[in-house]
Amino acid sequence: MGPRRRRWRRRAVKAALVAVGSALVVLRRLLAESRQHRDILQGDFRDSYANLTLKTLLLLSWARACCSGTPFLLKADDDVFVNVPAVATALSAWPAIPPRLYLGRVHWSVAPNRDPRSRHHVPVDVYPGSRFPPYCSGTAYVLSRQAAIAVLRGAAGLSPAVPEDVWVGLGAARAGLYPRHWARFGGSQRVPPGRCCLGRALLSGHRVRPPKMRRVWGEIAGGDGGCGGLMGWGALGVLRCRVMAWGDWLWGGGDGGDDVMGE
Template sequence: QRRLAPRRPLPPPAAPPPAARPPPFLLVLVPSAPSHAARRQAVRDTWGGGARTAPGGLPTRTIFVLGVPGAPAEQAALGAEARRHGDLLQGPFPDTYPGLGRKTLLLLRWAAARCPRAPFLLKADDDVFVNLPALTSYLAGGRHPRRLYLGRLHWGVRPERDPGGRHHVPAALYPAAAFPPYCSGTAYVLSRQAVTAVLAAAPHVPMVAPEDVWVGLCARRAGVAPRHSARMGGSARVPPDGCCYGEVMFSSHRLGPGELRGVWGLLRGGGGGCSRLQRALGVLRCRLLAAGEWLWG
């Protein structure tokens, strides 16, 4: 009997081309899983939109970052998706939840090497809605530190010591009783200078889980202080509300593809404004809506 030669794994899709000139003002990097094709397409169809120009003439560009799937059919599908959209960046490591740190390191290295003149980088999950016009306007109009690390801050988080836990951190790897303040990994911003500092610190920092903790540890070693923004939603899911999504919040978490399109349709249809009272209550009102969603949803 003839022996069949083992099937070689399909090569990864070609990496996205370097940033054009002028470079994007905000480079958006979205970690995603191979099976999340519907989420990626929803981001493209809504707030991400590939390469576009936000109000004020500020260009943005969206890239999705993945690892290697377990099945050849999934890899073939990724190759076809990459050829169609040109926005997939794939690393040579298995796409698993514990590998999110390696995925984050890949996206930071790609940004530094292939898009080094972009002033700001946004890392956002593929189930997050981001108000890019509001965020880019904030970044362009404010006086920020050169090494900006901006997001929804977590304080006093303790490492998970349970060996069976999803975010297990052995004491031998990180012995301290609590992590330093860090920005929620659902969505955070790094300036170009902060990206350089985090990458310089990365080889000296153990890759603990979750990945946002690791970025925070790298930032602390580099002397980059995280800055809190209440307009970053963190892990909160704000229910569809034109005022919150259109004016107040920079990000909201845990939205499926249909919900992303629903919010986008609401804003495109002119339903993104706030009344005088809503504007006065601002983030507090949106946080109360999110709390109600969690209690009654």
């Protein structure tokens, strides 16, 4: 985990890594890591895809109890690149941010997966509805502190046996909180290579391996030259990056986009 910490720490940004383990050697390593960086939360449940909702519940509960001075919470998966300083700058530049902000790449009118063989399976007795309420992609989303508290209250009593991002969306809907779409979060969509897209026009990208994350940080540190106009950060810049991603995928026989963000 050491190399992943490079360049990621910034003032006024609090980060926490959720980790679980049962072996004594793992616990000792966690203790040493916690003493060094003071950013680990340990939950009493097995680390598995099925327990992602429990991880998010742990994170939100910890943030409510320990981060009273933090206006925003950013949740991101470990294979997601997020330009955290740029996200903070963009939020600070908004003229009026709603107190209860739930921000990300929104999924609308998603039907529950009823296939018991799928890891996204949602039984009818857990959620009988035909469509989920709108929710932000779990790859990366932002909650204001008030929104996080509202989600926790709204999700009280909800079964964790639904995908993590759906669980947050259900809790938000029960609290009367609706997600706000932000196109600059990539979600699970394809993001092309190049310093003007990932990290600038688009502030998050999914399925990015650590070597690529380090390269992107290096490219961002090199300045913004050549990224103005249609290469910029506004709606046209986002659209341009989307078109590039799908062009890479189509012309490359399906090998562009996500794959080129790896090694």
